[in-house]
Amino acid sequence: GAVVSQHPSWVICKSGTSVKIECRSLDFQATTMFWYRQFPKQSLMLMATSNEGSKATYEQGVEKDKFLINHASLTLSTLTVTSAHPEDSSFYICSARDRGLPYEQYFGPGTRLTVT
């Protein structure tokens, strides 16, 4: 079956530093990857859509300069949280859409970010 990995699974960083999260599709090509954020006891909210070879598209209210997304290949998208602050502490989940199957999405296991 289709597998999506995320690395790291959890990370603790100090306020003001940057953190990079990787999302990989292991056995399929993903032209589109999505990044979601989930605060404790809340739902998943879409942050941005990442398309291979082009700039990411961000949802309203998501700061482009703070959450840098790069989709350099058909199997890898990265989310960099720049100048992280405690309010960025959250669970970040990516999903990858199988090329040619628009309604098939596979979720990664998530990355728990804690900013101290």
Place this chain on the structure above:
Amino acid sequence: AQKVTQAQTEISVVEKEDVTLDCVYETRDTTYYLFWYKQPPSGELVFLIRRNSFDEQNEISGRYSWNFQKSTSSFNFTITASQVVDSAVYFCALSGLTISNSGYALNFGKGTSLLVTP
């Protein structure tokens, strides 16, 4: 605009009871997909089902069953003979174009936290 409503925030049942989780959705799309996911405490989303808008057949998978009714825009999920391992947060989601129009992200409901006690 798309919207998914899960009115039940928390449900608590005793093991072996049946429980139904409600999901009501709104969309203007004629073609769309509905999903249910389970999220245990570990956080990883577990895919349960996907249903397209043209298929209103109900589905049963073991103790799980789903009732899709386009007339009421509902896609309810029933667990029969619940077990302690069913305790988790369950999300209903709807696929469609994102606000930014770049395609097919999922819009999630707020989730229903199910607690099954022995």
